[in-house]
Amino acid sequence: MTAPTAVWTRCPQCSELIYGGRYERILRTCPGCGRHDRLTAEQRVEQLLDEGSAEPLAPPRVPDDPLGFTDSRPYVERLREARAETGMTDAVLCVTGEVIGRPVVAAVMDFRFMGGSLGGGVGEAITRAAETALRLRRPLIIVTASGGARMQEGALALMQMAKTSQALAELDEAGILTISLISDPTYGGVAASYATLGDVILAEPGARVGFAGPRVIRQTIQADLPEGFQTAEFLLARGLVDAVVPRTALRTTIADLLESQHPVRARKQAPAAAEPPATATARTLLIRDPALLPDLDPEQVIKAARHEDRPNTLEYANQLLDGFQELRGDRLTGDCPAVVGGVGRLGDRQVVLIGHQKGRDTAERVRRNFGMALPEGYRKAARLMRLAVKLGLPILTLVDTPGAHPGIGAEERGQAWAIAENIRLMSGLPVPVIAAITGEGGSGGALALAVADRVLACAGAMYSVISPEGCAAILWKDQSAAPRAAAALQIGARDLLGNGIVDAVVPEPDGGAHHDPSQAAELLRAALGEALAEVSGLPPAELVARRRRRFRRY
Structure with missing residues (x-):
């Protein structure tokens, strides 16, 4: 189980004081400003999947430090620290389960683990989750939260973008539904691979997503950015996501989408009892x-x-x-x-x-x-x-x-x-x-x-x-002849x-x-x-x- 919330919680955005029990009931969102707090992977699984349905997939075994990388600290030390703080092997938790009775495979990222960065462990886990979805013919849900590809693994981390994208392409070829849920933040190599390749892309309110971060963009172009730049709402208006869905509505929204592959009614009824598409009188x-x-x-x-x-x-x-x-x-x-x-x-x-x-x-x-x-x-x-x-x-x-x-x-x-x-x-x-x-x-x-x-x-x-008015204007040189044109056009x-x-x-x-x-x-x-x-x-x-x-x- 996840750790309990403090008795009182103060929203860092609007400073509203929220009772801890209520905060959990409203799925860690602020009732004052609507801010969606970050969730751990375990919290997300508990919120999205039916109680008792989640079965973890075994995390893959990959080399911890393929490059022997050291910056101010050895990479292996950073990994040990992240594992001790989160209790996770890497930055993603993969499970099978159900969403309101619809079977799924889910891969849920956790920003606490080195900023949710994409390394070999994450890339392998996401790929195996996709392969499990393919084998079970279940829809795949990917919940993203990441700063991008993991620098400490160099070009090997870059290759995870291709590997995971290829895995989703195989689900496309097999007709398996994929749903991306973008949470805050989702950047870099994750945004430029599996986060944005879902058949349906949902985003939580205020979630930020993009390839380059706003600081890098400001430094590069030396210009101010538009208000709301890279937020879910900004991207919705530009045709890049399907919907911005508050956390309280996510389960029902996802369940309705899952009907496209696994209709609950169809699974619960014998084929002979299913309604025909039209009645005899129709x-x-x-x-x-x-x-x-x-x-x-x-x-x-x-x-x-x-x-x-x-x-x-x-x-x-x-x-x-x-x-x-x-x-x-x-x-x-x-x-x-x-x-x-x-x-x-x-x-x-x-x-x-x-x-x-x-x-x-x-x-x-x-x-x-x-x-x-x-x-x-x-x-x-x-x-x-x-x-x-x-x-x-x-x-x-x-x-x-x-x-x-x-x-x-x-x-x-x-x-x-x-x-x-x-x-x-x-x-x-x-x-x-x-x-x-x-x-x-x-x-x-x-x-x-x-x-x-x-x-x-x-x-x-x-x-x-053509419209009757347009036809009348062109052929009769008079828009008032629209009824005559309509009669002629039939x-x-x-x-x-x-x-x-x-x-x-x-x-x-x-x-x-x-x-x-x-x-x-x-x-x-x-x-x-x-x-x-x-x-x-x-x-x-x-x-x-x-x-x-x-x-x-x-």
């Missing part, structure tokens, strides 16, 4: 005959598709899916708020859901660029699609955008390239893909999320090569179905989805389940071949 839901749809006036079509009260992707996600966990960032340049995505359960089937997000009120719509995605939005979508392929999960996309963002920055960052790459990627995904046009489907910005095995349109949706659900652009239409509540968003979500849930059932079970090669034939016929 199988007659989709409208496949254009004659069953009303012939709406073009202005009605435009008004319905763009109605500000239509449900948006996040609203749909939270009603359609159980345990939805949003994942953010393209791990390259930023996080586009106009595209959202994550993992969750549709019935008993784990899925990846991605969609455009316009927002609800004016302020949110402005922040989300009215659903017009930047290149990083399409690259985030591509990252999540590749995660779905790794884990063998179906993909659902919800399309609702006027088009891709037409800005200078978007062009500088390769808007056309990002859209083209997504279209190519989706054409070859070896997992089922279902797309639904839920509102406005504008141009290539919509198509970049709509190359699918089944393409659905909600009854009030529209889908076109953008409504009835025409889309008749022209074979969509495979089926999802009915909406009387008056449109905005009149009863809850019922609209239930109708969409049943429709997605029905469409998914039609293509699930096909061999990957056949799935891809059929999808390509679908788009080849146009």
Whole structure:
């Protein structure tokens, strides 16, 4: 057991005095300022894993001092001191266990041991933990806390970056989920290897992470650093981590993510008792005959598709899916708020859901660029699609955008390239893909999320090569001719179905989805389940071949 906390603890950040018992109950976080105290590896294991489930993996035996290194003190003396102070063999504790019933392998670093530095012992332990995860086919959780590679082991420490990264690559190839949890601090060779290679990267509030430390950067560039530089929140805004999660929510967040590989319900039920992806009544839901749809006036079509009260992707996600966990960032340049995505359960089937997000009120719509995605939005979508392929999960996309963002920055960052790459990627995904046009489907910005095995349109949706206003301005030289252009473009659900652009239409509540968003979500849930059932079970090669034939016929 870990040592008890003092009767009273003073927060070093805000100086609030906290009763020790309460401090432990709130997982060593300050109730005043939210500061997350550093944890020992043993404390972290106790907090994350189910009680009594942790089984330590034997620490590897490696040479203590491969270089015979001495600075102001011999390296072997530093090792003996660290071992005596921490009770650990090296700076990482590796265990098997469970998180709310989901089996995992966990490698947890301890900053007390020589600053959590990465040497041969740590690198070997992390690698063996990955190999254990591969052998047991269990997800791997790595909790990092490190100042970087261990200088006293020279280039041998540098090689641990390659060895551990290679071990995670093998988990990628085997379809084993990896989750990184970054705690404060995580720098240098650890940040530049296994800490940032997880399928999902979570960070605790305020955790600092980067390659070079702030002091080195200041000395090198002789400039002040931005406020919050290298903190978890700073990196979240730049698309480099998926979520900043307070310690009190970590277990449930990680458990929901683990469902992607080991659904608890599926393990506890016999196969015959599992729910089908769609009910018997839902199988007659989709409208496949254009004659069953009303012939709406073009202005009605435009008004319905763009109605500000239509449900948006996040609203749909939270009603359609159980345990939805949003994942953010393209791990390259930023996080586009106009595209959202994550993992969750549709019935008993784990899925990846991605969609455009316009927002609800004016302020949110402005922040989300009215659903017009930047290149990083399409690259985030591509990252999540590749995660779905790794884990063998179906993909659902919800399309609702006027088009891709037409800005200078978007062009500088390769808007056309990002859209083209997504279209190519989706054409070859070896997992089922279902797309639904839920509102406005504008141009290539919509198509970049709509190359699918089944393409659905909600009854009030529209889908076109260009907006009616844009078409009217170019061809009629008059934007007021938008209804005439809409009629000529045949953008409504009835025409889309008749022209074979969509495979089926999802009915909406009387008056449109905005009149009863809850019922609209239930109708969409049943429709997605029905469409998914039609293509699930096909061999990957056949799935891809059929999808390509679908788009080849146009």
